[in-house]
Amino acid sequence: MTQAATNAAPASAPITQDVLTIPRKLPETGRVNIIGLTREELREALIAAGTPEKQARMRVGQIWQWVYHWGLRDFAQMTNLAKDYRALLAQAFDISLPEIVTRQVSADGTRKYLLRIAGGHEVETVYIPEETRGTLCISSQVGCTLTCSFCHTGTQKLVRNLTAGEIVGQVMVARDDLGEWPQPGAPRDETRLVSNVVLMGMGEPLYNFDNVRNAMKVVMDGEGISLSRRRITLSTSGIVPEIAKTAEEIGCLLAVSFHATTDETRDRLVPVNKKWNIEKLLGALREYPRLSNSERITFEYVMLDGVNDSDDDARRLLRLIRGIPAKINLIPFNEWPGAPYKRSSWERIESFADIVHKAGYASPIRTPRGEDIMAACGQLKSATERGRKSRAEIAAEARA
Structure with a gap:
């Protein structure tokens, strides 16, 4: 789970990335992968493949339920469709997910998947089981254009954005592995193993906005993953x-x-702050709960020894976020080979949390999960793109 940021670009530059665009058609088969298509995109694709326009919306609903509610991958088994129509679908379309390269299970039950996607690239996805829920941390990019100095993923160059299908596919792969798809004829079970999704994996989701939005439309659709x-x-x-x-x-x-309470420190930790500083960021955050009808914003704050963990930092943080419905999520720094920082002491973290809590904010200290398999916050980095920088290079960038 990556706390990500980017190098500052000219203020007039559009928010886009110079990355490879993956076509809808799979090069191996020439068929269109329907995973990640929105309902309207699927409707248009069905019409283009020969579905009568008057039937297209109904067919979308039928296929959608088979794929996203039941987890079916074979058109031939979609028994409420005519056989000749199933054959047409199989000729024109595919139902393909990322391939699991490795699957590691931590001593605490955390699962980390290394997934291969189009072009042979790899991304990591992490499932974190808890008593009352299961959280899936998914990636939005291969690598990261951001250079947060405390983040392992930030030492890996951006390769490309993930498609909507590759983002949705991570959720479906995890549900496959957990055996979570409902079984026809079995008693209805409302238990959700993947009950929460967090876009905190590799990459900056808002630098891949369209694909992230479309993927979440699929994931939130009430007739599917829901x-x-x-x-x-x-x-x-x-x-x-x-x-x-x-x-x-x-x-x-x-x-x-967030991770810092002054622009000087945040410029170093989260370089995108040089483009949109703390004042500009907080201005946008103050509007978010109203626009989205959300209850509160979570401020992620990684605890770095001697960098951002003083009592003065805690008090400055409280002054900065005053008036914003918020939770402050304190994250003990998860060290990785070559990291230029150390984790704050437990006493220092608890002192910081106590100041925040007494001011009336929830201030949970996140329990590190999956550290033994490098699956914790800020540790994700795909093996094929690793090209790890030296400790001296990383430390020099952190000082710059």
Whole structure:
């Protein structure tokens, strides 16, 4: 789970990334992968493949339920469709998910999947089981354009954005592995193993806005995977112009990788702050709960020894967020090879949390999960793109 940010670009630059665009058609088969298509996109694709326009909306509903409610991957088994129509679908379309390369299970039950996607690239997805819920942390990019100095993923160059299908596919792969799809004829079971999704994996979701939005439309659709928007949290480093769009077009919960209480420190930790500083970011965040009808914003704050963990930092944080419905999520730094920082002491973290709590804010200290398999916050980095920088290079960038 990555707390991500980006190098500052010229203020007039559009919020886009120079990345490879993956075509809808799978190069191996020439067929269109329907995973990740919105309902309207699927309707248009069905019409283009020969479905009568008057039937298209009904066919979308039928196929949608088979794929996203039942988890079916074979058109031939969609028994409420005529055989000749199933054959037409099989000729024109595919139902393909990312491939599991490795699956690691931590001593605490956390599962980390290394997934291969189109082009041979790999991303990581993490499932975290808890007593009352199961949280799936998904990625939005291969690598990251952001260079947060405390984040392992930030030492990996951005390769490309994930497609909507590759984002939805991570949710479906996890449900496959957990055996969560309902079984026809079995008693209805409302227990959800993947009950929450967090866009906190590799990449900055708001630098891949369209694909993230479309993927979440699929995940939130009530006739399929059916996760409420309040069960989805998008984490951003602070791409200010996209925050209002997130509220209006997705409406999910928002988390912000904050991590510092002065621009000087945040410029070093989260370099996107040089473009959209703390004042601009907080201005956008104050509007988010109203625009999205969300209850509160989560401020993610990684605890770095001697960098951002003083009592003065805690008090400054409280002054900055005054008036914003908020929770402060304190994250003990998860160290990785070559990291230029150390985790704050437990006493220091508890002192910080106590100041925040006494001011009336929830201030949970996140229990590190999956550290033994490098699956904790800020540790994700796909093996094929690893190209790890030296400790000296990382430390030099942190000082710059």
